[in-house]
Amino acid sequence: MKDTDTNSDYTCYYILNREYFSECFDQTANTTTSFKTYVLAIALATIACVLLISESETYIAWFLLCLSGVELLSIRYKRAWWITRQMISRAAGSKVNIRIDNEGISTQRGDHQQRMFWNDITEINYTEKGFVISHATGNHYLSKSCLDDGALALLNAKV
Structure with missing residues (x-):
């Protein structure tokens, strides 16, 4: 108005509202995916594999492996995750x-x-x-x- x-x-x-947040994300977010985007997920998975192979800290290894999976999901669903976080904030509406x-x-x-x-x-x-x-x-x-x-x-x- x-x-x-x-x-x-x-x-x-x-x-x-959702429309404004969607427009904001679409117009401002860097959505290019390169190797650099996946470095953290790869590093966490590598450390988890080393710990699993050495059989020293299996709980930490499984935790890191799950964390790398969550990181991959956050890369894949970046837009939906960001908009959802904005919609549950106090500012929404x-x-x-x-x-x-x-x-x-x-x-x-x-x-x-x-x-x-x-x-x-x-x-x-x-x-x-x-x-x-x-x-x-x-x-x-x-x-x-x-x-x-x-x-x-x-x-x-x-x-």
């Missing part, structure tokens, strides 16, 4: 108010507020459905679905 206060002050909101003005971008959800000043934003990357904003505190995703043309123009001008 959109509300426009002045020509350089835009407010909108979105709901933290909350309304987030966004304000974009000449000073920066501010978000408010309940009693949690965050402000990103334009000077502190290091990079804004465009994605198909939104923006990935790099800031000192990390990366933040902002969906285009709730932004009107004026807010998009202001974001484009600040890049």
